[in-house]
Amino acid sequence: MHASEHPGRILRMALPSPLRRLFDYRVPESWSQATLVPGVRISVPFGNRTLIGLLVEQTDNSELAPEQLKTAIELIDSTPLLPDALLELCRWCADYYHHSLGDTLSVALPALLRQGHATSLAEPHWRCLQPLDDKLRQQLQRAPRQLQAMEELARHPKGVSQPLLASLGISTPTLKTLREKQLLVCEQREEPVHWPSPLLHEAPLPLNADQQGALDRIECDLDRFHCHLLQGVTGSGKTEVYLRCIEQVLLQGKQALVLVPEIGLTPQTLQRFRQRFNVPTAAMHSGLNDRERLKAWLDARSGRAGILIGTRSSLFTPLLRPGIIIVDEEHDASYKQQEGLRYNARDLAIYRAKLENIPIVLGSATPSLESLHNALQQRYSQLLLPQRAAASHPHYELIDLRGQPLVAGMTPALQGQVEQHLAQGNQVLLFLNRRGYAPTLLCHQCGWVAECRLCDSRMTLHRSPPHLHCHHCDSQAPVPFRCPQCQSEELYPVGQGTERSEEELQQRFPKRSILRIDRDSTRRKDAMGKLLKQIQRGEPAILLGTQMLAKGHHFPAVTLVAILDIDGGLFSTDFRGLERMGQLLLQVAGRAGRADRQGSVAIQTHNPEHPALLQLIHQGYEPFARTLLQERQLLGLPPFQYLVLLRGEAPAMALSQQLLADTRQAGEAQVQTAGLKVSLLGPIAAPMERRQGRYRSQLLLQSHSRRDLHQLLQVLVPVMEAHPLGRKVRWSVDVDPQEML
DNA sequence: AGCACGCCGACT
DNA sequence: GTCGGCGTGCTC
Ligand SMILES: [Zn+2]
Ligand SMILES: [Zn+2]
Numbered sequence: 001m002h003a004s005e006h007p008g009r010i011l012r013m014a015l016p017s018p019l020r021r022l023f024d025y026r027v028p029e030s031w032s033q034a035t036l037v038p039g040v041r042i043s044v045p046f047g048n049r050t051l052i053g054l055l056v057e058q059t060d061n062s063e064l065a066p067e068q069l070k071t072a073i074e075l076i077d078s079t080p081l082l083p084d085a086l087l088e089l090c091r092w093c094a095d096y097y098h099h100s101l102g103d104t105l106s107v108a109l110p111a112l113l114r115q116g117h118a119t120s121l122a123e124p125h126w127r128c129l130q131p132l133d134d135k136l137r138q139q140l141q142r143a144p145r146q147l148q149a150m151e152e153l154a155r156h157p158k159g160v161s162q163p164l165l166a167s168l169g170i171s172t173p174t175l176k177t178l179r180e181k182q183l184l185v186c187e188q189r190e191e192p193v194h195w196p197s198p199l200l201h202e203a204p205l206p207l208n209a210d211q212q213g214a215l216d217r218i219e220c221d222l223d224r225f226h227c228h229l230l231q232g233v234t235g236s237g238k239t240e241v242y243l244r245c246i247e248q249v250l251l252q253g254k255q256a257l258v259l260v261p262e263i264g265l266t267p268q269t270l271q272r273f274r275q276r277f278n279v280p281t282a283a284m285h286s287g288l289n290d291r292e293r294l295k296a297w298l299d300a301r302s303g304r305a306g307i308l309i310g311t312r313s314s315l316f317t318p319l320l321r322p323g324i325i326i327v328d329e330e331h332d333a334s335y336k337q338q339e340g341l342r343y344n345a346r347d348l349a350i351y352r353a354k355l356e357n358i359p360i361v362l363g364s365a366t367p368s369l370e371s372l373h374n375a376l377q378q379r380y381s382q383l384l385l386p387q388r389a390a391a392s393h394p395h396y397e398l399i400d401l402r403g404q405p406l407v408a409g410m411t412p413a414l415q416g417q418v419e420q421h422l423a424q425g426n427q428v429l430l431f432l433n434r435r436g437y438a439p440t441l442l443c444h445q446c447g448w449v450a451e452c453r454l455c456d457s458r459m460t461l462h463r464s465p466p467h468l469h470c471h472h473c474d475s476q477a478p479v480p481f482r483c484p485q486c487q488s489e490e491l492y493p494v495g496q497g498t499e500r501s502e503e504e505l506q507q508r509f510p511k512r513s514i515l516r517i518d519r520d521s522t523r524r525k526d527a528m529g530k531l532l533k534q535i536q537r538g539e540p541a542i543l544l545g546t547q548m549l550a551k552g553h554h555f556p557a558v559t560l561v562a563i564l565d566i567d568g569g570l571f572s573t574d575f576r577g578l579e580r581m582g583q584l585l586l587q588v589a590g591r592a593g594r595a596d597r598q599g600s601v602a603i604q605t606h607n608p609e610h611p612a613l614l615q616l617i618h619q620g621y622e623p624f625a626r627t628l629l630q631e632r633q634l635l636g637l638p639p640f641q642y643l644v645l646l647r648g649e650a651p652a653m654a655l656s657q658q659l660l661a662d663t664r665q666a667g668e669a670q671v672q673t674a675g676l677k678v679s680l681l682g683p684i685a686a687p688m689e690r691r692q693g694r695y696r697s698q699l700l701l702q703s704h705s706r707r708d709l710h711q712l713l714q715v716l717v718p719v720m721e722a723h724p725l726g727r728k729v730r731w732s733v734d735v736d737p738q739e740m741l
Numbered sequence: 742a743g744c745a746c747g748c749c750g751a752c753t
Numbered sequence: 754g755t756c757g758g759c760g761t762g763c764t765c
Contacts, residue, residue: 010765011765012765013765015764015765016742017742017743017764018742018743019742019764021765022765023764023765024765025765026765044765045765046743046764046765047743047744047745047763047764048743048744048745048764049743049744049764062765063765064765068765069765070765103742724761727760727761728760
């Protein structure tokens with residue numbers, strides 16, 4: 001330890017680098033001490049480049065000798081970019097997921113701030129200085145562009161921002177000309193921070209008794225940390241409860257953070273919030289450009305926005321006066337990041353609520369087993385919304401596929417039902433979770449199947465346009481005309497994808513409109529909107545689609561939902577397979593039924609006796625989930641024990657196996673010496689050994705104790721970092737893994 | 742991760 | 754002779 005000659009003159013920085021440590025710098029002589037608070041951005045020399053990092057703390061001693069330290073370059077902020085709570089959240093997150101703090105902060109901050117952009121988005125505003133009278137019109141008669149600009153600005157005497165004017169086709173040179181004529185003035189302006197009143201734009205909907213009960217419970221702990229699990233079936237009015245909670249929070253002058261799944265942030269969702277409240281609602285989703293993202297972030301931080309709605313990474317957005325966090329569809333897998341910093345936004349949201357001492361509401365019709373377990377253990381309050389606001393519970397029916405002749409993947413019985421519902425003027429939704437034409441292309445003569453060059457998987461056959469496509473690595477290939485093995489021309493598609501079902505449905509129901517909704521049919525911009533519009537008209541139609549159809553959208557004219565093949569979900573290799581199946585099934589089923597009549601749900605299966613499936617449809621989600629919880633307990637799986645998955649992938653299997661085997665050995669030694677209660681399983685080859693040309697294997701750590709797991713990783717991560725194979729093998733630490741694949 | 746350095750094969 | 758492959762080391 002070296003003491004510096006000037007106390008407090010060493011800057012401990014988190015830098016955007018995967019290195020899991022902090023870096024010390026000297027303060028330039030010229031800087032004043034006063035403004036150096038943790039959380040400000042500072043640019044520093046790093047190797048032979050310059051990086052922008054965040055100040056973590058100031059100290060007067062360093063592991064390194066003073067002459068080994070470089071001097072910081074530039075102080076970018078006078079006030080911290082992130083408030084204490086957010087800094088603490090990022091520190092905790094980096095620690096819990098064993099990630100570098102600098103990289104964690106990079107995930108938390110909008111790209112423009114990482115690059116050093118200012119924390120204000122003041123825009124030039126133009127305002128007119130003279131009324132646009134006839135005399136002035138006369139003067140500008142021969143300058144139509146200038147006249148257009150004056151007309152626009154005369155309509156908005158308070159001024160209009162330059163980008164908005166540009167979008168109306170009014171160019172900056174035109175405006176500058178008018179300024180020279182003393183007709184306009186330009187000023188830098190930021191939007192006001194105060195909220196318009198009244199807060200409400202429209203009156204809230206009346207609540208039923210259950211909704212009121214849930215709201216009362218949440219309101220009674222509005223000023224402190226508490227976690228609520230709001231469990232309500234589709235159509236039970238969860239969103240209205242959210243809106244009423246938010247209203248209370250806004251009335252106290254505080255803000256709300258609403259997290260939604262990746263595909264949940266539809267224009268309709270946003271509209272619902274903006275229609276209810278006059279207070280600005282900021283949205284953050286993948287469709288924003290860097291500037292729009294920064295604007296939303298700054299609006300939340302400054303308190304300008306009363307509500308921030310966003311997907312996973314919005315969790316890291318600071319709020320000036322945090323009041324509540326809502327996690328909608330809390331069971332959704334998209335809350336877990338699947339690469340880099342593998343955080344779970346739902347779990348971090350709970351920790352954030354604790355830090356900020358505010359309530360959090362987890363909402364779902366089909367809660368994750370983790371959250372349900374916590375509610376059953378009384379760690380969360382469980383708020384039930386059992387009734388569907390309008391329609392009654394749908395009617396479920398299992399259809400045995402065994403030995404049945406199929407057309408478009410449907411048994412004769414199901415075809416009959418479809419016909420019947422269409423004839424009554426209703427819509428029918430067919431769910432098939434498989435894109436493309438067929439999952440396999442097979443040679444009838446020799447048994448050859450089209451496989452991916454880079455993965456241990458089969459290529460999916462697509463017809464429009466014709467090609468083979470690997471859904472695991474995105475590689476594509478032309479459809480062969482002859483079998484590459486035996487030259488036969490008898491190449492047959494095997495299995496049923498949405499494209500093929502669409503084709504067969506058109507033959508089976510030639511007079512009906514068939515609307516296919518999957519990633520391929522909605523790829524073009526606007527295509528989704530068009531399809532939704534057509535569905536919303538309510539004319540009889542068959543809607544055929546994948547997961548996309550199940551999430552977010554409501555189809556009031558649908559009275560029959562059919563799941564063409566549930567069996568894939570019943571026998572997944574992943575331990576969450578059944579949980580996922582149940583959640584997806586109920587989510588799809590929730591599309592059935594309208595206000596005035598009961599909906600039907602038909603489920604086709606080769607396993608009509610499957611106990612979990614029977615329990616789900618006869619007793620509902622919670623009994624089904626309780627059974628799964630018992631199984632998890634017996635098997636030592638989450639939420640009863642905790643898991644960490646160490647993954648490795650390399651150009652050869654031996655490399656990643658070796659790294660993980662050595663890691664395991666180091667782990668066993670540590671378990672011995674430190675007396676940790678952790679089991680190490682593996683390394684084993686991943687369920688799909690080769691993916692994108694890389695061989696993958698994994699080492700599983702399992703324990704009753706999060707503390708022991710954490711302590712073990714504290715040793716193992718440096719072992720992997722220092723291992724000579726740690727470079728050749730791409731490895732990652734996945735705490736609380738979502739998928740084992 | 743990024744970037745430099747350095748050591749070997751194969752090209753003008 | 755040098756151009757460039759990637760193994761190795763380092764980043765306050
Ligand atoms: Zn063949
Ligand atoms: Zn592939």
